[in-house]
Amino acid sequence: MKEEFKVISKFIEEKSRVLDVGCGDGILMEYLSKNKVVDVRGLEISKEKVKKCLSKGLAVIEGDAENDLKQFPDLSFDYVILSQTLQAFMSPEKVIENLLRVGKKVIVTIPNFGHWKVRLDLLFKGEMPVTKNLPYQWYNTPNLHMCTIQDFYNFCNNKGINIYKTISLNGEKISNISNSNLKYKNLISELGIFLLEK
Amino acid sequence: MSNLNKIKSILIKKTLKLDCGKEISNFPLAYETYGNLNEKKDNAILIFHALTGDQYASGINPITKKEGWWNYAVGPGKSFDTDKFFVICANVIGGCMGSYGPGTIDPLTNQPIGTNFPVITINDMVNAQYNLLDYFNIEKLFAVAGGSMGGMQVLQFVSNFPNKARVALPIACTASHSAQNIAFNELGRQAIMSDSNWKEGLYDEKSTNPDKGLAVARMAAHITYLSKQGLQEKFGRNLQERSDLKFGFDADFQIESYLRYQGSVFVDRFDANSYLYITRAMDYFDLTKQFGGNLSKAFKDSKTKFFIISFTSDWLYPTSENKDIVIALNAIGADVGFVEIKTDKGHDSFLLNVPDFLSTIKNYLNTTYSNINERRI
Numbered sequence: 001m002k003e004e005f006k007v008i009s010k011f012i013e014e015k016s017r018v019l020d021v022g023c024g025d026g027i028l029m030e031y032l033s034k035n036k037v038v039d040v041r042g043l044e045i046s047k048e049k050v051k052k053c054l055s056k057g058l059a060v061i062e063g064d065a066e067n068d069l070k071q072f073p074d075l076s077f078d079y080v081i082l083s084q085t086l087q088a089f090m091s092p093e094k095v096i097e098n099l100l101r102v103g104k105k106v107i108v109t110i111p112n113f114g115h116w117k118v119r120l121d122l123l124f125k126g127e128m129p130v131t132k133n134l135p136y137q138w139y140n141t142p143n144l145h146m147c148t149i150q151d152f153y154n155f156c157n158n159k160g161i162n163i164y165k166t167i168s169l170n171g172e173k174i175s176n177i178s179n180s181n182l183k184y185k186n187l188i189s190e191l192g193i194f195l196l197e198k
Numbered sequence: 199m200s201n202l203n204k205i206k207s208i209l210i211k212k213t214l215k216l217d218c219g220k221e222i223s224n225f226p227l228a229y230e231t232y233g234n235l236n237e238k239k240d241n242a243i244l245i246f247h248a249l250t251g252d253q254y255a256s257g258i259n260p261i262t263k264k265e266g267w268w269n270y271a272v273g274p275g276k277s278f279d280t281d282k283f284f285v286i287c288a289n290v291i292g293g294c295m296g297s298y299g300p301g302t303i304d305p306l307t308n309q310p311i312g313t314n315f316p317v318i319t320i321n322d323m324v325n326a327q328y329n330l331l332d333y334f335n336i337e338k339l340f341a342v343a344g345g346s347m348g349g350m351q352v353l354q355f356v357s358n359f360p361n362k363a364r365v366a367l368p369i370a371c372t373a374s375h376s377a378q379n380i381a382f383n384e385l386g387r388q389a390i391m392s393d394s395n396w397k398e399g400l401y402d403e404k405s406t407n408p409d410k411g412l413a414v415a416r417m418a419a420h421i422t423y424l425s426k427q428g429l430q431e432k433f434g435r436n437l438q439e440r441s442d443l444k445f446g447f448d449a450d451f452q453i454e455s456y457l458r459y460q461g462s463v464f465v466d467r468f469d470a471n472s473y474l475y476i477t478r479a480m481d482y483f484d485l486t487k488q489f490g491g492n493l494s495k496a497f498k499d500s501k502t503k504f505f506i507i508s509f510t511s512d513w514l515y516p517t518s519e520n521k522d523i524v525i526a527l528n529a530i531g532a533d534v535g536f537v538e539i540k541t542d543k544g545h546d547s548f549l550l551n552v553p554d555f556l557s558t559i560k561n562y563l564n565t566t567y568s569n570i571n572e573r574r575i
Contacts, residue, residue, distance in 0.1 A: 017531070041533075050537045051554060054505065055561030057569055061524055061536040071525040 001031055007167050007174060007193050008081060008107050012036060016078035019043065019103065021065050022085040026053035029060070041077075043068060066090060069098040077103045084109050084133075084191070087143040093155075100161065100198040108194045114148030114186040133190050149192035153182060156196065164195040204260050205253075205296035206230060210329050217482075220316040227326055228296025229288040232256050232272060233280030235334060241567070242336045243278055244327065244363070245287040246344030246351035248549075249419075249476055250468055252295035255287040256280065261295065262467050270551050277559040282567070283340065286330055290323040290351075292475040297326075300399070300471035312471055313399030320347070320483045324354045331362065340567060343367035345548035346515065347476070350483050353496070353523065357485060360499040365566055367559065369507045369548045372519040373485040373493050373526070379514065382422050383477035386415030390470045399471050412470040413461030420460050425511035425544035429453065493526035504534040505562055507555065509547040535562070 005028045012018060014037050020029050023042030026049075032040050042060035044050045053060035061068070065082070066089055080103030082095070087110065089095045099106045111133040112118075121129035128138040136143065147155070149166070156163050166177035168189035177185045177192065185192075207228040213221050230253040235242055245255055247267065256272035258265060271277040278285050289297040292315070300315040331339070342352045342363040349371025356366045372379070390396055393411030401407055421429075433453040437443070440450065449455040489495035497504075504527055508520035517538045527534040539555045541547045547555065 039533075047537060047540060051558045054535045054537055054558050055565065057562055057565035059503070059533045059535050061528070061534060062538055063536075071528045073529055073531075076531055 001027060003169055003172050003174065004083065004109055004191055004193065005031060007169065008083070008109070009036065011105075011107055011165070011195050012038060012079050014038070017041075017076070019072065019077040019080045021069070021080060021082045021099065023053060023058075023060055024049050024083075026056055026058045026060060028081070028083070029053070029058050030056060033058075065095050065098070069095070069102060072102045074101055075104050079103055079105050079107060081107045082109070083107075084111055086110055087145050087147065090144065092145050096155075096159075096161070100196065104197070105164070106196040108152075108196060110147060110149070110152055110192050110194075111143075112149050112186065112189045112192050113146040114150055115190055116187050119187075131190075149177065149186045149189055150182065152192065152194065156194070162197045164197055166195075167193040169193060207296050208329065208333050210326060212329075214322065214325055216316055216322045217319040218317050222291075222298065222316070225291070225298035225326075226296060226302075227288055227291065227298065227329065228293075229253050229286060229330060230255070231287075232285040233283050235284040235336070239334075239336050240338070240340060240571075241282065242284045242286060242334065242339050243341040243343060243563075244330065244339050244355075245272065245278065245285055246324075246327070246342070246348035246355070247287060247290065248344070248346035248348045249480065250416075250464070250473075251348070252293060253287045253289045254295070255285065267549060270549070271556055271559065277556045278343070278563065279560065282564070286334065288327045288330060290476065290479075291326045292318045292323070292472060292479060294469035294472040299469070300475055301469045309400075309402060310471075312401070313474075315471070315475060317478055317482075318475060319479050320350050320354050321358070321488075323479065324351050324358055327351075328355075328359060328362075339363040340570075341365040341367060341563065343369070344371075345369035346371055346545065347480050349515075350480065350485075353485055354483075356500050356502050356504075357488075357496040360497075361501055363502055364570060365563070366502045366504050367507070368504070368520075368523065370509055370512050370515045370520065370545055371523075372483075372515050373496075373523050374487065374519075375481050375483050376519070380481045382419065382514075383481050385418050386477060387474050389414035389418065390474060393470075396470060399474070401470075407465070408470045409465040412465050412468065412473060413458075415470075415473060416464040416468075417457040417461045420457060422514045423544055423546040425513065425542050427511065427542045428544050431542070493522065494529045497527060497532055498530055500532065502533075503566065504532060505559075506534065506536045507548075507559075508536075508538045509543070509545070509552075509555075510538055510540045511542045512545040512547060514545040 018040040020042045045064045050062040080099045118129040168175045168185045169191040205228045207226040213223040251267045254266045255268040256266040274281045289295040294301045304311045349368035352368040390411035393408035395406045396408035436452040438452045438455040486493040508517040524536045
């Protein structure tokens with residue numbers, strides 16, 4: 001399983017209710033339901049992936065976060081997870097608002113556009129960056145709203161969203177991000193994992 | 199129907215109070231089973247049939263000699279795997295395959311009950327079938343499943359008996375019959391009732407039945423089960439065994455011939471009064487209203503795992519109506535899965551060979567059954 005999912009599952013306490021938004025093939029959901037006593041639900045836009053999840057008996061519904069989160073009542077989950085999909089929404093701002101409405105705590109993972117390779121691509125090649133975590137060309141990317149770890153920090157601060165914890169993921173290296181090392185981590189992290197609360 | 203004596207049935211002795219206020223007792227409920235009930239009695243699945251179905255879900259129907267209506271889904275190694283599960287299917291009350299219905303002979307008059315049969319509801323159908331659990335001594339079903347009107351029965355069953363099924367599979371259905379649904383059913387009923395052979399529903403099986411009316415009803419309904427794209431691809435404007443238009447009212451087009459055929463074979467196996475009663479039951483179905491406008495309340499005591507399926511080209515029970523059920527379940531934090539299967543086969547998709555649909559159900563049921571067993575150990 002991906003390092004990212006290991007970090008996420010460490011955040012989640014036993015006996016909690018979890019919603020995985022954009023749950024994909026349900027890998028994280030399966031891991032959580034097998035290794036932790038949690039009640040886990042999923043929301044996924046791809047029919048193929050929804051069918052895979054349902055074939056594993058997972059409680060996944062076909063839908064997208066921008067239209068279908070509204071059906072969940074306020075604070076109906078202990079944790080809501082959004083893994084590497086924030087940048088693909090038309091309105092990430094509204095999605096985050098909705099995640100914080102539905103979940104008591106929210107875990108958001110973002111591919112970091114502030115990573116040094118990304119910066120170098122643009123600086124030296126003068127081309128839109130194509131990396132392992134961002135494998136698309138500018139003309140076919142589903143990623144409409146790329147941001148950096150620093151951007152997301154600023155966003156949370158401006159919105160009054162509490163950041164409980166931030167983890168940097170660089171390859172398999174896991175480290176904490178704090179105010180003091182933020183500038184540096186924003187340069188070397190491929191992914192940022194945020195634990196948020198309203 | 200000379201093989202009626204082959205039909206298995208239970209006699210329900212206790213009184214069933216119907217929604218219309220009338221009470222019935224000592225009435226037959228015809229059923230069929232597939233597979234074996236295991237020792238723990240935890241592998242039973244109750245399947246509910248749709249408007250024109252019956253208890254013969256799988257294999258060859260001994261009465262009509264045709265394939266069971268859900269032969270694609272029910273059988274050894276299939277979606278509802280009868281090597282693993284014990285599948286029970288009953289003919290609804292109001293039906294015409296051995297259960298108590300308008301075609302049942304009234305011992306007092308020696309004539310079919312006809313329109314003296316009480317108007318029944320989906321709720322009444324489900325309450326009658328609940329007796330099968332007692333009969334087979336099953337404490338809790340593994341699953342309840344059904345498409346279309348069968349799906350409505352699934353919803354009503356879970357609502358009436360919150361902890362009697364671990365899994366519920368309502369497929370291509372609705373929690374509340376729409377104006378469009380009622381309109382199409384009314385069209386079918388009017389076709390039957392305007393046939394002079396209908397005789398206010400007191401026709402006798404030996405005399406002439408309102409076959410023409412029933413055939414028209416079936417033809418109209420059949421169109422609603424298919425998608426425009428599906429019809430166009432299958433028939434287009436193809437002509438029926440002729441090279442040119444005949445400038446008359448014969449079946450020039452293949453689609454006309456097809457519909458006429460569907461109508462004509464239907465009257466051989468279905469009773470016109472049953473058609474009236476069952477469509478009425480569907481029209482009266484409004485689970486949302488039964489719970490004061492809040493569908494979530496219908497399921498609030500249920501620990502059942504729901505899996506709801508709709509089809510992209512089903513315009514009779516569209517995805518939006520299936521999704522209303524999902525939304526109501528999510529509002530109370532129920533365990534719910536939902537997928538819309540892509541197909542151009544229309545509402546009929548649930549009865550047909552739609553591999554994605556069949557395999558997803560199979561895997562879902564098998565995995566869920568083994569998960570439940572693992573957790574119990």
